[in-house]
Amino acid sequence: MRNRITHLFAMLLLMAVGAAVQAQPGQKAFMGVTVDTVTTPLRKQYKLKANQGILVKDVLPSSSALAAGIRVNDVIVQLDDSTIRATPQFVALVQRYKAGDTVKLTLYRDGKKRVLPVLLKSRGNPVE
Numbered sequence: 001m002r003n004r005i006t007h008l009f010a011m012l013l014l015m016a017v018g019a020a021v022q023a024q025p026g027q028k029a030f031m032g033v034t035v036d037t038v039t040t041p042l043r044k045q046y047k048l049k050a051n052q053g054i055l056v057k058d059v060l061p062s063s064s065a066l067a068a069g070i071r072v073n074d075v076i077v078q079l080d081d082s083t084i085r086a087t088p089q090f091v092a093l094v095q096r097y098k099a100g101d102t103v104k105l106t107l108y109r110d111g112k113k114r115v116l117p118v119l120l121k122s123r124g125n126p127v128e
Contacts, residue, residue, distance in 0.1 A: 029097040029120035032063020037086045038075060046075050046108045051085045053077045053108075068118040071109065078106035094120070 038046075038053040046053070056074045059065045070076075076084055079093050080103050097103060099122035106115050 028095055028122065029099050029101060030064070030123040031094050031118065031120060032060035032065040033070060033076075034058035034060075035076065035087050035090060042075065046111065048075070048077065048108075052083060054084055054087055054090050056107075064118050064121045068105070068116045070105070070107070070116065070118070073109075075108045076105060077108065078104075080104050 034057045035054040036057055038048065038055050042048075042055060043050065043053070053075045056065075056070060056072055056076065059070055059072060076090065078084060079090065082089075082093055084090050084093075094103075097120050099120055102117050102119050104115060105118050106113065108114070
């Protein structure tokens with residue numbers, strides 16, 4: 001139940017952020033992923049610390065995430081120097097950046113740690 005509430009909250013927050021970004025194209029960054037806070041079984045599988053990581057549930061077409069190579073089932077554990085603990089925190093961190101900024105995303109895929117640079121875009125207007 002808690003994960004569903006967290007997921008719903010994150011979706012509503014992403015929709016609100018998207019509307020704000022569309023109203024002011026090029027201002028705030030948008031990564032283009034749908035995520036959910038990692039559950040205990042996934043923490044064990046990836047050997048993560050308690051309260052660490054978010055699971056990528058979807059990658060949107062033409063998004064920064066897709067261009068960077070982020071995939072469904074990746075587990076994001078860090079954005080630049082910030083450890084990711086939950087979905088709302090991740091969304092808030094991404095909002096601090098502007099379209100055109102590049103961030104360093106640390107994630108796990110198939111049990112292997114990867115670091116990907118992500119060039120952030122705005123929701124409405126991709127950065128050229």
